[in-house]
Amino acid sequence: MLTDTKVRNAKPRPKSYKLTDTNRLFLLVAPGGGKLWRWNYVYDGKNKTMAFGAYPMVSLADARAKRDNAYAILSEGNDPGVAKKLRIEANLEAARQTFEKVAREWHENAKAQWAKIHAADIIRSLERDIFPSIGDLPIAQLTPPLVLAALREVEARGSIETAKRIRQRISAVFVYAIAQGIATTDPAEKLGAVLKPLRKGRQPAITTLVPLRKMIATAEQDYARPITRLALRFLALTAVRPSELRGARWDEFEELNGKEPLWRIPSARMKGDLERKEESDGDHLVPVTPQAVAVLKALWPLTGEGPLLFPSNRHTHRPMSENAIGYLLNRAGYHGHHVPHGFRAAFSTIMNEWAEREGKDHDRKVIDLMLAHVPKEKVEGAYNRAAYMPRRRELASIWADMLSDGLPEPGTLIELPVKAIGGCSRRSFAPPLDAEFRFPIRRRGCLAYRRGPLPQFT
Template sequence: MLTDTGVKTAKPKDKAYRLADSEGLFIHVMPTGKKFWRMRYRSGGKEQTLTFGPYPSVSLREARGMRDNAKDMIRQGVDPAQAGKLAPVLSAAREEDSFESVAREWYEQRKDLWRPRHAHDVIHSLERDVFPLIGTLPPGQMTARVVLHVLKQIEDRGAVETAHRVRQRMSDVFVHAIATGRADNDPASVVKAALRPVQRGRQPAITDLEQAREMIGRVEGSAAHPVTLLAFRLLYLTAVRPGEVRGALWEEFYELDGSDPVWVIPKERMKMGRDHIVPLTPHVVAVVNALRPFTERWPHLFPNTRRPKTVMCENALGYLLNRAGYHGRHVPHGFRSTFSSTMNERYPQDHAVIELMLAHVSRDKVAGAYNRALHLPRRRELAQLWNDLILEGQVPVEELVSGKRKPVN
């Protein structure tokens, strides 16, 4: 199968030649250097060739999506070339009826009804996982097989719950397309059963302190980018949610050179819709400062290594744990349970403050009012006690970044 690099670096020769991908798809490299996506198939007993468009205007992922759509037409007894159904597909990027255009129209009508954080998650998931594959296709031309192909790409990287969320968002887009006369059915509504089920219940977590230290030692001793390892350390030192670490902005950190440094996570990024103040220990400040040579030029502490204007991949920390042998035993979110179990066992009198450190909001109005008192001095003390406990036996932060990896650029 082809790769983006292989297609990009293919050089022209004296005669045109083909580089095969899979299932009939190939890139046709012309002597002039121009490259065209084409597909070979049989119709009526004869071999046919279909042209999808030029590279790089049509990417490898888009060409594969077009191939899958064409093959689905063939299975339904429709010759895509003769029916002329692929022409709108290829030009849809310049029209108002592409899936991406319809999805953005749907999003604009609804985003004001959602919290900013949720609105960002919705459009970001479509931009990351859907538009690159099928954004140029008209929703009225898409089939369940095409939709399932998109969702399987998400599922195959281990993000099963994300695949289900994206399926629901795609379904909402199709319903909008039906209501506005740009589709006749919702293919996303019928593929749910074909996805792996989401395993509900408590997320796996190691709550024994000694075992947690051993796990951290194995993870931090693995071959990984220093930025990913620093994200991992910030996660378990602060016990905030993984998404709050991934989305951390430099502008959210205050007084790092002072005596009372804090990280103020705005309500737009918090699950409960309230600002969350995280008192920072010297250990955490050291992690933040260690990040500066790598990512200070970007808004986020943890940018994506390939697309640094976006945040780190949502599964990066999970992959780190999995590679160290903790798949199914501990997930990034599990450090909140590790912290809660350890600290509540040692300091039961501070249960309410510990809950506040986890940004848990009590359903009891009186308790909620109590939480508004913040208790920052005690939270800072407990944070230091937790850091001292969990870091026992771990390498210093300087060693964590001493590899030969280059900064994010």
Template sequence: MLTDVACRKAVAREKPYKLSDANGLYLYVLPSGFKSWRWKYRIGGKEKRLVFGGYPEVTLSKARALREEAARSLREGSDPAASKRQRAAEQTAMAGNTFETIAREWHASQKAGWSERYASIVLNSFVNDVFPRLGKLPITAVTTPLVLEVLRPIEARGAVETAHRVRQRISEVFARAIAAGIAQADPSAVTKRALGRKTKGKFPAARTIKLAQAVLAGSERQPGHPLTKLASRLLALTAVRSATLRLAEKHEFEDLDGAEPIWRVPATKMKLGVERKQDAAFEFLVPLSRQAVETVKVAIAFSGAGNPGLVFRSVRNSRKPISDSTLSKATARRVSPGCMCRTAGGRPSRP
């Protein structure tokens, strides 16, 4: 049997040679001086060889232990070489199955049913809050405490509802991994009860005609750009979503000088699923009052011919719509300081 001293003193020769140990184990020495442990065995009447690794990284005692393990597998009817290849494949697969890899696969599989904006929001939540802590870990190495390490900082900055949404998305990623046989359980499931409760705000509304008139009158008295004030006025007169109003185009308004003026909002601008956005049957018709018609006409005239059709263009760039923040600020000024009311546009306005 070999000794460690004999292994260390084995020098390179012109041709490869073996230093035998016992039970088919030997040290194989190449002309380059590289030494590796190999084991000769027979299965199904055929002679085969299994490489255990290089020396001295794999010591003599370790090589013998590996030989015994392989011999035990052989006695149980398994080919040690095939078992080694399977383990190597599993390790390679596991290395590729990081949390980030599975999360991006899940995102890619879902985004076809989402709007481009929402898909971007979901991916950014992973990139900013999840991947820095969990991204490079094998998905099977992610534990409940590690998930909490992701969620606690989100919760600490006051975004409790966001923390719950991120937890739900992490859970969806694990559902995909479990279905593929990569993971066995969802460590994020129990964290739902560890997070704070989502607070539901109460926003007092102007629920009488008198209060609503006061809010709108206050808005009209506030200084501001004419297009911003017109947009705010039309929002109150139609109660559409602010995004719908900001992106309104001239061709959407029909029969402004007729008996039945309408605003035909394309399905693509509605808050719908991707499939319904492509279906013209889901376009939305907004009947226009006399006051709404007058507001639209003035806004179209004021926006000028220098824009591609936007009714409420940006003051700084005629080819872009008025910004959401500009409209929100105008809405916020509808009420007196210290009050919070729902305006005709449906959003709570904050001073």
């Protein structure tokens, strides 16, 4: 039986020799002075030898522990030499399965369910914010502190919502890895509770493009007046405040048949202090995209004879109820998830993220202008409200293209079922398919349609 002293004092000889220990463990002393631990065993009737490393890196106690572990594997009917090779290969494979590699496999597997723009946004967010910090680490070895540190970097630049969204994407990658047998736990699962909270008092809003489109499509299929459906679509496209939409008048629109249609919202109707409301040049200019023009064309036969785009159901000279769009969203199942004002948060979040990856200098300021955020400096505000109009129109078109992808044409929203109110039948709210009969009138307090040509859209 060996001791530490015997092992330490073993001297090299002209030929290799063995110093034996218990249970077939021995130390092989080479002529060059190397001391190697070996263990002989029998498996399936064959004599085999297993290497345990070199002394002094592997001490006598370590060698005996390795022998005991190997003997336990042998006692279960397994070849400890083969088991060791399998462990080494498994460790090498685990090291090859980095977070970035698995995340790209997950993205490739899942992207068919997303729109192309959304799929590109997902992988770009990981490339920008996650891969540089943990992308080259084995996914099975990632811990909650490592993932949290990467998310904290996103929070540090003020992107609180983005950090929460990226955490969900990281968690989805781990779910995929667990299903593939690459990982056993999801270290991102519980991190949502420790990320920075969103600003208190913020109104609920869906700020991811695909769920936002799904919400619009779902709400538009619910029972509602055609005017309410079109108001919802127009609000989403323009990202104006709901109060500005409700008070919209036909005479505020310019060049609707031209190349650069514009909605000029008078300063008196804009949010702000009295000084802003009294400014002659304080009008808010909203570029009207082709998708928004399509909404107006569908709306014109319904309300074009009156001053308001979206009048009340019972009084055409009054704006629609401030709760009409909100009730529609609630009926569609989005109570507590999205409110009419939430389209502004959605526009801001999605377009600012787009600007960060693909935009130009000052796009963030242009997006603020499009939201009619009042600058602190009066001189800057007066200048900027009339500035950057070409870029504002470009960004409005990009937003409209992303938002409208997959949504039905506005004209089809008129023909969907509507909810009866009071003594008015559902049919009285929906115009006939023949355009000749789509002339709106009031009959006993209900919206109806009589024979006559469509008013000209100007």
